[in-house]
Amino acid sequence: MALSVFARAGLGAVAAFGFAFHAAAQPGNPASPSAVFDRTCASCHDHPETRAPDRATLRRLSPEAVFRTLTAGPMAPMAAALPDDQKRTLAEYVADRRMTGERSGEASAMSNYCGAAKGALKAGPGDWNGWGAGVGDARFQPRPGLDQAGLKGLKLKWAFGLPGASEAYSQPTVAGGQLFISSDAGWVYALDAKTGCARWSFQADGGVRTAPVLGEAGGRALVMLGDIKSNVYGLDARTGELVWKTQVDTHALSRITGAPVLNAGRLYVPVSSHEEWLGSGMNYPCCSFSGALVSLDAATGKVVWKTQTIAEKAKPTRKNSAGVQLWGPAGASVWGSPAIDEKRGLVYISTGDGYTAPAAPTTNSVMALDLKSGRIVWTVQGSAGDSWLGGCETNAKNPENCPDPTGPDYDFSSGVMLVKAPGGGDLIIAGQKSGVVWAFDPDKKGAIVWRASLAQEAPNARGELVWGGASDGSGAYFGLTSNGLAAVDLKDGKVRWRRKIDLAAGRAAGLSGAVSVVPSAVLSGGWDGIVRAVSTKDGAILWSFDTLRDFSTVNGVPAKGGSIGSAGPVAADGMVYVGAGAVGVANGRPGNVLLAFAAE
Helix, strand or coil: CCCCCCCHHHHHHHHHHHHHHHHHCCCCCCCCHHHHHHHHCHHHHCCHHHCCCCHHHHHCCCHHHHHHHHHCCCCCCCCCCCCHHHHHHHHHHHHCCCCCCCHHHCHHHCCCECCCCCCCCCCCCCCECCCCCCCCCCCECCCCCCCHHHHHCEEEEEEEECCCCCCCCCCCEEECCEEEEECCCCEEEEEECCCCCEEEEEECCCCCCCCCEEEEECCEEEEEEECCCCEEEEEECCCCCEEEEEECCCCCCEECCCCCEEECCEEEEEEEECCCEHHHCCCCCCCCCECEEEEEECCCCCEEEEEECCCCCCEEEEECCCCCEEEECCECCCCCCCEEECCCCEEEEECCCECCCCCCCCCCEEEEEECCCCCEEEEEECCCCCECCECCCCCCCCCCCCCCCCCCCCCCCCCCEEEECCCCCEEEEEECCCCEEEEEEHHHCCEEEEEEECCCCCCCCCCCCCCCCEECCCEEEEEECCCEEEEEECCCCCEEEEEECCCCCCCCCCCCCCCEEECCEEEEECCCCEEEEEECCCCCEEEEEECCCEECCCCCCCEECCCCCCCCCEEECCEEEEEECCCCCCCCCCCCEEEEEEEC
């Protein structure tokens, strides 16, 4: 499952539109942008049943964001034949305003620019570095500098506006006194973690949704992250200067959604993709992508090894009625961040469903790979035979590019957690979109220790657990798309508590974003735009803040909050940070703000 500038479901529809657009609007076509849109876009964007963003939603985007999508984002391969001036005209039509340039995106142009930091840049024990705040990916900070009383007294300290952004879907990293954040606009920023003053900026080739990771490599501190064009960057942490850039996958629809993890001089990068919507139309040769994990030398960006999650290379299968060659097998994207097991010399990943039928045996699986070589050591599959594409429905008459049979979409859409078991030993914890939480034994090649279902309240279990849980060594905590939170006991998988969240009128339901945990509290954000701290004991709400409003920002960039749907809040050094504004799968509200809270 994937989120982007346009939303996961909408991205597939936009991709389908892109192929039609490529065919219908070749260079020299005299049609006006209105006519081009009506002819090639309206069939998706004017029909709610497709779940594509409608015209009103598209109009909320900046023309710069639309232009980036056409030139450096998911639609770039499909719009490659168009000259830039035609792409620019279409972007201005969709966004209903002229492009004005993005000089304000540079840190040096901001009102709170404060220049490079002094002193050592190194992650400390109270920091939140990367996606999981540790190589085990448990999303637990035992020393956040906040007790329960401090959490209850949190107040907004400052807000930072993300220039040109349509979605704030990247999770911040807070380390060495600095905060590193990015956005779908492709800008990466280093801020002072306490004040939010802007230290440097860097613009990637595509939107960036991964959490950055800070570490030392090649004798200097680097910030490392990936973009939606499958580029991975190593930036000088003090200046933002590009040290190296590596494209880890060349498939037109590949992207990086899960944050890289740094360990012992190697950067481990998961590779996922844009899911094709309804097979992306009769003229698209669906499907040939395979998920992957890539190991890079962190000092140079050089590829050490790359392992595909589907061992069999895609090959021609059949032709559709339009005479277009179809391919398979495909899928098994690695949506989430890896977890490192130094003791066993392994790295753990989880995979999504297949895009073609029959689904490969490594889809919807947890996999263990050798850290040094990338060799697959073992695989455990959660749900077999699950092939799914956006818009293709289970037990329905589907367009012929859809997989047959079409499965229920039971991805492992987030990474796994490696945690200490309460009775000794270790456990691998993984949440699946079926609503099932699994515990695997790493000493027994992933043997199942227990499984727990959290899907009782969901009218349809698909998507119940999405972007990931957190564990404090006693329990595992998950947000639910059925609009609640739940805690599972690590000893036996029994559900400790479930907490239903009441919504304000007109707010979108679902807490599918990743949660984080600190002693005594779980931090969570929802599609309703509210960030909350709840008790680990019983789920009672300790604190909440509504982000759905406009904010005055420390950098002078106009900003508004929105839905919180993928990256979760983080806690470090006495503060809580969260990005607000994700469109995602639930018609969320876009936004472009990073919020910083501290206790009074």
